Amino acid sequence: xxxxxxxxxxxxxxxxxxxxxxxxxxxxxxxxxxxxxxxxxxxxxxxxxxxxxxxxxxxxxxxxxxxxxxxxxxxxxxxxxxxxxxxxxxxxxxxxxxxxxxxxxxxxxxxxxxxxxxxxxxxxxxxxxxxxxxxxxxxxxxxxxxxxxxxxxxxxxxxxxxxxxxxxxxxxxxxxxxxxxxxxxxxxxxxxxxxxxxxxxxxxxxxxxxxxxxxxxxxxxxxxxxxxxxxxxxxxxxxxxxxxxxxxxxxxxxxxxxxxxxxxxxxxxxxxxxxxxxxxxxxxxxxxxxxxxxxxxxxxxxxxxxxxxxxxxxxxxxxxxxxxxxxxxxxxxxxxxxxxxxxxxxxxxxxxxxxxxxxxxxxxxxxxxxxxxxxxxxxxxxxxxxxxxxxxxxxxxxxxxxxxxxxxxxxxxxxxxxxxxxxxxxxxxxxxxxxxxxxxxxxxxxxxxxxxxxxxxxxxxxxxxxxxxxxxx
Amino acid sequence: xxxxxxxxxxxxxxxxxxxxxxxxxxxxxxxxxxxxxxxxxxxxxxxxxxxxxxxxxxxxxxxxxxxxxxxxxxxxxxxxxxxxxxxxxxxxxxxxxxxxxxxxxxxxxxxxxxxxxxxxxxxxxxxxxxxxxxxxxxxxxxxxxxxxxxxxxxxxxxxxxxxxxxxxxxxxxxxxxxxxxxxxxxxxxxxxxxxxxxx
Ligand code: SF4
Numbered sequence: 001x002x003x004x005x006x007x008x009x010x011x012x013x014x015x016x017x018x019x020x021x022x023x024x025x026x027x028x029x030x031x032x033x034x035x036x037x038x039x040x041x042x043x044x045x046x047x048x049x050x051x052x053x054x055x056x057x058x059x060x061x062x063x064x065x066x067x068x069x070x071x072x073x074x075x076x077x078x079x080x081x082x083x084x085x086x087x088x089x090x091x092x093x094x095x096x097x098x099x100x101x102x103x104x105x106x107x108x109x110x111x112x113x114x115x116x117x118x119x120x121x122x123x124x125x126x127x128x129x130x131x132x133x134x135x136x137x138x139x140x141x142x143x144x145x146x147x148x149x150x151x152x153x154x155x156x157x158x159x160x161x162x163x164x165x166x167x168x169x170x171x172x173x174x175x176x177x178x179x180x181x182x183x184x185x186x187x188x189x190x191x192x193x194x195x196x197x198x199x200x201x202x203x204x205x206x207x208x209x210x211x212x213x214x215x216x217x218x219x220x221x222x223x224x225x226x227x228x229x230x231x232x233x234x235x236x237x238x239x240x241x242x243x244x245x246x247x248x249x250x251x252x253x254x255x256x257x258x259x260x261x262x263x264x265x266x267x268x269x270x271x272x273x274x275x276x277x278x279x280x281x282x283x284x285x286x287x288x289x290x291x292x293x294x295x296x297x298x299x300x301x302x303x304x305x306x307x308x309x310x311x312x313x314x315x316x317x318x319x320x321x322x323x324x325x326x327x328x329x330x331x332x333x334x335x336x337x338x339x340x341x342x343x344x345x346x347x348x349x350x351x352x353x354x355x356x357x358x359x360x361x362x363x364x365x366x367x368x369x370x371x372x373x374x375x376x377x378x379x380x381x382x383x384x385x386x387x388x389x390x391x392x393x394x395x396x397x398x399x400x401x402x403x404x405x406x407x408x409x410x411x412x413x414x415x416x417x418x419x420x421x422x423x424x425x426x427x428x429x430x431x432x433x434x435x436x437x438x439x440x441x442x443x444x445x446x447x448x449x450x451x452x453x454x455x456x457x458x459x460x461x462x463x464x465x466x467x468x469x470x471x472x473x
Numbered sequence: 474x475x476x477x478x479x480x481x482x483x484x485x486x487x488x489x490x491x492x493x494x495x496x497x498x499x500x501x502x503x504x505x506x507x508x509x510x511x512x513x514x515x516x517x518x519x520x521x522x523x524x525x526x527x528x529x530x531x532x533x534x535x536x537x538x539x540x541x542x543x544x545x546x547x548x549x550x551x552x553x554x555x556x557x558x559x560x561x562x563x564x565x566x567x568x569x570x571x572x573x574x575x576x577x578x579x580x581x582x583x584x585x586x587x588x589x590x591x592x593x594x595x596x597x598x599x600x601x602x603x604x605x606x607x608x609x610x611x612x613x614x615x616x617x618x619x620x621x622x623x624x625x626x627x628x629x630x631x632x633x634x635x636x637x638x639x640x641x642x643x644x645x646x647x648x649x650x651x652x653x654x655x656x657x658x659x660x661x662x663x664x665x666x667x668x669x670x671x672x
Contacts (some may be wrong), residue, residue: 133557135553325489437494442518
């Protein structure tokens with residue numbers, strides 16, 4: 001705002017400015033929304049609101065829906081056992097029909113977790129504003145979009161007006177210099193960053209990730225980083241588009257028809273030299289090891305070589321109390337080496353880590369090995385297309401032969417709205433994004449890790465340093 | 474939306490940081506397709522024991538806190554998912570005000586859409602309120618959005634900050650969509666200028 005024309009701008013400012021429909025001093029800015037993703041859990045009340053007010057969906061062609069949270073990941077030819085889940089999915093289907101919205105239904109090969117299918121089908125594009133009634137919408141920022149989660153009232157607002165009234169968040173640059181070591185993944189990087197920032201550290205900010213370690217990540221790995229940005233409390237995370245982004249999008253079903261012209265536009269997006277962020281944080285990739293969370297929020301994390309902390313040694317009163325409560329819930333003793341933590345379950349999936357590269361990484365660890373007898377493990381691909389691709393590469397066989405269950409696409413045990421849940425007291429190595437109390441099932445204990453770390457833990461029956469594993473293997 | 478002008482009520486202190494939306498309303502209750510009726514599921518895993526009976530250790534099951542309409546919490550309240558079911562559950566249970574040192578962005582925003590007033594105060598002020606609310610069960614606060622003051626009947630008076638526009642919307646119970654649609658011509662102009670619809 002109030003900027004000299006031609007002054008250097010951040011990518012966030014460029015995208016924001018481009019989408020301003022109406023701005024007034026002291027009020028929220030009305031922003032145009034390019035793409036609205038919809039799922040079954042946060043939309044029924046919004047559609048109902050539209051109906052009650054006699055409103056239509058303003059741009060159905062910019063709205064895309066799928067069912068993911070509630071869907072069973074077992075045989076899709078069977079009816080959904082839970083009548084309330086079924087009703088929610090039926091309601092979305094009916095709403096999409098009534099309002100003319102494209103819906104990827106259960107039996108569609110393109111069905112999947114909303115944040116997996118958006119990029120995969122080429123809906124997600126650089127420079128776009130993208131919203132969804134889901135906090136992990138930040139995922140889409142990996143392609144250079146401004147993407148963030150909204151509540152159901154806002155879903156209704158976007159359906160009715162194709163805009164959103166927003167205050168401009170502050171901007172933060174997180175620069176990660178250097179290169180990640182072998183066996184250290186994007187998941188480890190983002191868990192490390194959340195540990196450093198804390199889960200409220202990003203509140204009020206839109207984060208742009210920069211630096212060599214970020215540039216070296218593949219597009220899917222960038223999605224993992226942006227996905228978990230919300231766990232640091234930030235509104236959105238984004239990464240400037242580059243040749244990798246363009247190559248990723250080329251040929252996807254909903255990529256722009258005049259692709260080369262689009263690429264020329266996208267090249268204008270990256271932050272100008274000299275542009276100023278409200279806050280800058282710098283990290284070095286060499287400080288990042290494979291990470292394992294020990295607590296009940298994603299910021300309560302330790303390197304695999306570390307130990308469960310002793311709350312008594314934490315200075316801040318609130319953090320100390322939180323750590324003590326977390327250890328109590330998690331059933332962990334202070335000082336326990338992370339590698340001594342034994343697990344009962346393994347979940348490989350979720351919008352954080354269920355893409356083809358994640359499955360390849362996990363499969364390469366379990367190839368020719370067996371899941372420990374005491375562990376039950378499952379892989380839930382992020383979408384129907386990921387599942388197909390994995391099967392074409394024979395990954396499903398590797399997992400099955402190792403003793404993993406191989407499921408249909410959906411959110412599954414990331415939040416356990418469907419029948420995939422932990423039993424009270426069960427301990428799970430999970431590639432998802434939240435280790436909150438009860439998230440994966442009442443009394444369940446979640447440790448967040450990368451796909452390779454989850455796979456190695458499945459085989460060993462406890463956490464192991466996948467870097468040593470690789471050299472042994 | 475129900476307007477919010479002034480509210481007096483009993484304070485329930487929940488002494489935990491990072492109370493996330495999965496605690497406020499667990500996922501198994503997100504399957505309903507209505508906006509109402511979520512209050513019975515609020516803080517479900519803390520409020521009820523495994524057999525479904527009330528957990529007497531949880532503060533909202535202890536009179537007079539069970540009549541509370543003002544929730545006092547620690548930092549980062551409402552972190553986690555975007556589920557508006559969280560404010561719906563709080564409102565349906567009877568809460569009209571949430572006071573904490575910090576609240577997560579999406580949750581904070583969702584509150585205003587539902588006639589709940591979220592208030593951020595300094596840690597020290599929150600500590601002071603915790604002390605009073607824990608020492609004096611039934612401790613009451615009055616929250617006045619017009620004068621942006623919190624007060625009790627013991628002479629305490631704390632000003633709080635709330636953005637002017639959101640304050641106005643809450644005071645008048647304004648509906649966001651109608652406000653935006655006052656600028657419908659600008660939306661249409663934007664769409665024409667950006668080739669989203671033909672001229
Ligand atoms: S996979 Fe988990 S975090 Fe992602 S959209 Fe589904 S429930 Fe939300």
